[in-house]
Amino acid sequence: MSAPIYNRVALIGLGLIAGSMAHAMRAGNLAGEIVGTARSAETRAIAAEIGLVDRVTDTAAKAVQGADLVVLAVPVGAMGPVMEEIAPHLAPGATLTDVGSVKQAVIEAVAPHVPDGVHFVPSHPLAGTEYSGPRSGFATLFRNRWWILVPNGADAAATDRLAGLFRAMGANVDEMEADHHDLVLAVTSHTPHLIAYTMVGVADDLRRVTDSEVIKYSAAGFRDFTRIAASDPTMWRDVFLTNREATLEILGRFTEELFALQRAIRTGDGAHLHEYFTHTRAIRRGIIEAGQDTEAPDFGRSALSQGKDTAS
Ligand SMILES: NC(=O)c1ccc[n+]([C@@H]2O[C@H](COP(=O)([O-])OP(=O)(O)OC[C@H]3O[C@@H](n4cnc5c(N)ncnc54)[C@H](O)[C@@H]3O)[C@@H](O)[C@H]2O)c1
Numbered sequence: 001m002s003a004p005i006y007n008r009v010a011l012i013g014l015g016l017i018a019g020s021m022a023h024a025m026r027a028g029n030l031a032g033e034i035v036g037t038a039r040s041a042e043t044r045a046i047a048a049e050i051g052l053v054d055r056v057t058d059t060a061a062k063a064v065q066g067a068d069l070v071v072l073a074v075p076v077g078a079m080g081p082v083m084e085e086i087a088p089h090l091a092p093g094a095t096l097t098d099v100g101s102v103k104q105a106v107i108e109a110v111a112p113h114v115p116d117g118v119h120f121v122p123s124h125p126l127a128g129t130e131y132s133g134p135r136s137g138f139a140t141l142f143r144n145r146w147w148i149l150v151p152n153g154a155d156a157a158a159t160d161r162l163a164g165l166f167r168a169m170g171a172n173v174d175e176m177e178a179d180h181h182d183l184v185l186a187v188t189s190h191t192p193h194l195i196a197y198t199m200v201g202v203a204d205d206l207r208r209v210t211d212s213e214v215i216k217y218s219a220a221g222f223r224d225f226t227r228i229a230a231s232d233p234t235m236w237r238d239v240f241l242t243n244r245e246a247t248l249e250i251l252g253r254f255t256e257e258l259f260a261l262q263r264a265i266r267t268g269d270g271a272h273l274h275e276y277f278t279h280t281r282a283i284r285r286g287i288i289e290a291g292q293d294t295e296a297p298d299f300g301r302s303a304l305s306q307g308k309d310t311a312s
């Protein structure tokens with residue numbers, strides 16, 4: 001087995017992402033020692049009980065001492081306060097990263113507190129589940145997923161070393177500017193979550209009318225919405241509060257398209273609906289043909305690549 005990439009990694013926050021990193025680093029012998037801390041005593045106790053990390057500390061300040069990599073894995077809104085607490089305790093030459101789902105707001109909150117000689121390389125793994133907490137992580141979460149780096153002028157050697165860690169955990173690494181990241185994620189992750197939250201809320205509103213049949217007969221599409229809408233409320237509150245502009249921009253466009261489809265339904269404009277759905281199907285086919293959905297079933301991949309309809 002190869003030598004660890006970092007001697008001591010400090011994980012601040014011990015939930016899904018930090019826990020998955022701990023499992024993946026253990027599996028690949030990527031860190032000499034993994035130290036972890038969390039705000040709640042209960043989380044720290046669970047982490048110690050299940051041996052999630054090598055050492056649990058009761059404060060973030062203690063966790064970062066002597067660490068050559070520090071990972072901020074707390075909700076986006078907590079990044080700034082946590083950074084203020086750890087800043088005086090960071091080791092010179094250490095690399096600092098975060099895994100927050102929003103990048104501009106995290107950089108604004110964290111960067112002013114980064115001491116000289118510490119390399120801040122913001123990042124975001126495009127991987128997750130609807131589960132959270134210290135028991136939810138697993139070693140393969142990042143496998144074949146993108147991990148975006150937003151180096152923002154950070155030291156190249158520190159950035160390469162961090163990218164090496166993420167690749168060793170199975171991820172594909174790419175770089176982006178923070179504002180571009182936030183716009184792309186508003187389209188691919190943030191607005192879809194809001195739509196799922198809304199759809200499940202609408203179904204719940206109607207539950208007396210439908211006599212709980214919505215849940216009983218829930219078809220795959222709605223079940224996917226309920227899975228997404230089960231995601232952590234604190235995390236997603238912070239995402240929408242901090243990626244406000246990009247999300248509102250995409251929501252505006254979404255609403256325009258929705259009104260156009262609503263009008264087509266009301267006026268019986270089948271041609272518009274058919275054209276629209278044909279276009280969106282082509283987008284899905286493009287994703288599958290480019291091999292960008294590794295979870296697509298094989299029959300779907302071969303049928304779509306031959307241009308056949310799977311449903312008829
Ligand atoms: N869940 C996902 O799908 C996903 C995917 C990619 C990135 N992220 C990002 O990763 C980060 C962590 O998310 P997660 O899913 O691991 O969350 P989680 O809820 O599983 O874990 C969060 C951890 O942060 C701690 N914490 C919460 N509030 C805090 C505060 N105010 N101060 C200090 N610690 C606090 C909690 O005790 C917990 O240990 C978030 O910034 C999130 O945006 C999440």
Ligand SMILES: O=C(O)C(=O)C[C@]1(C(=O)O)C=C[C@@H](O)C=C1
Pocket residue numbers: 100101125126127128129130188189190228231
């Ligand atoms: O798979 C899921 O459950 C997710 O929601 C993961 C997901 C996403 O939207 O793709 C959610 C938030 C992130 O910051 C990154 C990934």
